[in-house]
Amino acid sequence: MKETNYQYIIAGAGAAGLSLAIHMIESGLSNDKRILIIDKTTKNENDRTWCFWETGKGKFEECVIQQWEQVSFISPKFHKKINLLPYRYKMIRGIDFYEYCKNKISKHQNITIVQENIVAIYAEGKVKTVKEEYNGQFIFNSTQINKTKDGRYHQLLQHFKGWLIETEEETFDTSAATLMDFTIEQKNECRFMYELPLSKTKALIEFTLFSESLLKEEEYEHELIDYISKKHPQLKYRITEKEFGIIPMTDQPFNAYEGGKIIHIGTAGGATKASTGYTFQFIQKQCDAIIECLKNTTSFEEINQIKPRRFYFYDRVFLRVLREKKEPAFKIFTDLFSRLPDSLPFKFLAEETTLMEDVRVLRSFNKSLFAGAAIRQEITKKLIKPVQ
Ligand SMILES: Cc1cc2nc3c(=O)[nH]c(=O)nc-3n(C[C@H](O)[C@H](O)[C@H](O)COP(=O)(O)OP(=O)(O)OC[C@H]3O[C@@H](n4cnc5c(N)ncnc54)[C@H](O)[C@@H]3O)c2cc1C
Numbered sequence: 001m002k003e004t005n006y007q008y009i010i011a012g013a014g015a016a017g018l019s020l021a022i023h024m025i026e027s028g029l030s031n032d033k034r035i036l037i038i039d040k041t042t043k044n045e046n047d048r049t050w051c052f053w054e055t056g057k058g059k060f061e062e063c064v065i066q067q068w069e070q071v072s073f074i075s076p077k078f079h080k081k082i083n084l085l086p087y088r089y090k091m092i093r094g095i096d097f098y099e100y101c102k103n104k105i106s107k108h109q110n111i112t113i114v115q116e117n118i119v120a121i122y123a124e125g126k127v128k129t130v131k132e133e134y135n136g137q138f139i140f141n142s143t144q145i146n147k148t149k150d151g152r153y154h155q156l157l158q159h160f161k162g163w164l165i166e167t168e169e170e171t172f173d174t175s176a177a178t179l180m181d182f183t184i185e186q187k188n189e190c191r192f193m194y195e196l197p198l199s200k201t202k203a204l205i206e207f208t209l210f211s212e213s214l215l216k217e218e219e220y221e222h223e224l225i226d227y228i229s230k231k232h233p234q235l236k237y238r239i240t241e242k243e244f245g246i247i248p249m250t251d252q253p254f255n256a257y258e259g260g261k262i263i264h265i266g267t268a269g270g271a272t273k274a275s276t277g278y279t280f281q282f283i284q285k286q287c288d289a290i291i292e293c294l295k296n297t298t299s300f301e302e303i304n305q306i307k308p309r310r311f312y313f314y315d316r317v318f319l320r321v322l323r324e325k326k327e328p329a330f331k332i333f334t335d336l337f338s339r340l341p342d343s344l345p346f347k348f349l350a351e352e353t354t355l356m357e358d359v360r361v362l363r364s365f366n367k368s369l370f371a372g373a374a375i376r377q378e379i380t381k382k383l384i385k386p387v388q
Pocket residue numbers: 011012013014015016017038039040041047048049050051052116117118119142143144145243244245246247265266267268277278279280281
């Protein structure tokens with residue numbers, strides 16, 4: 001008879017689900033537990049590339065295919081190569097991560113992975129798939145089941161199209177990744193390019209927007225062609241992979257724990273930073289917190305507290321500033337990167353700064369712009385109306 005009772009059920013085997021499984025294995029927590037991992041897909045495709053910054057060696061260091069100590073920031077009147085140390089900007093291909101995790105998991109007979117479509121998750125500890133009903137002492141959910149958008153909050157999108165290109169000539173400078181290049185037409189939006197060199201002849205080039213609605217597919221492609229031809233005139237290249245992504249940028253609260261037996265993880269558990277879309281590094285912090293709760297049998301409420309409250313406020317105000325469009329987005333980022341010591345903006349965006357450092361970062365921005373947005377944000381609180 002098929003086993004349907006587990007101590008832990010991990011619903012969704014993406015970045016958060018598989019990270020949590022690895023954190024459980026490495027902490028020894030999984031040793032005496034029966035764990036079930038459910039995903040509707042096989043995770044056999046390179047469906048995304050993660051970039052993030054961290055100090056030292058991370059848990060998934062073996063999957064890192066490239067890392068940079070320097071990143072470039074480029075805007076119309078300002079260009080800076082930023083020394084990131086003690087951070088390094090790292091890149092992991094989805095497929096390498098999935099294979100690495102699945103390989104580790106396969107060495108543990110008490111962990112089962114099934115490919116099934118989940119149709120419902122119940123607070124009392126049940127997961128219903130199209131084939132089966134499973135019971136778990138705790139369910140760690142990274143699917144979007146039961147998640148709906150709430151119009152009272154800012155709902156921006158980070159959307160992007162990336163091409164992995166290969167060239168015959170040596171073209172790219174591998175010493176630095178271009179994190180944001182704003183020297184493209186802004187069209188009254190926040191639009192920039194990434195150029196992430198994997199070698200002198202291979203780079204991931206990505207056209208990214210922070211805005212309220214998507215473009216037509218050909219518009220992303222047109223911008224990529226235009227950028228490559230201007231930055232690297234006459235370059236002959238072939239596209240070897242394509243990536244398209246949408247990351248929610250919202251201040252809508254997605255608590256990891258709201259009682260019962262379900263703990264939400266990853267984007268579903270609020271791990272996506274509203275103002276940047278970066279998630280991977282916050283997933284790792286969330287996993288650390290879950291492991292601590294499980295080890296010490298403390299309340300999962302603690303997972304809701306890992307992000308200092310003030311960072312929610314900064315993100316919310318930043319989303320308002322972006323939506324109100326009183327100043328071009330590239331100017332805001334130019335202030336951030338031109339007025340502060342190299343790695344401080346990254347420490348701030350990783351939510352690792354002290355209050356004193358926050359003050360220094362906040363002073364780098366246009367004060368009246370941000371103060372005005374902060375006041376309007378406080379006044380409207382949860383009754384956000386569409387920006388006119
Ligand atoms: C293309 C792309 C690129 C990104 N790049 C970066 C980046 O560079 N840096 C960064 O920090 N963040 C990045 N992100 C944002 C974020 O890190 C990723 O979205 C990350 O994968 C989120 O992890 P997650 O586990 O919450 O969601 P996912 O990784 O999407 O995992 C959710 C899993 O649940 C499964 N699932 C969903 N519904 C069901 C169901 N009904 N039944 C069974 N299984 C289900 C899915 O198949 C999936 O495997 C990117 C996102 C995208 C889309």
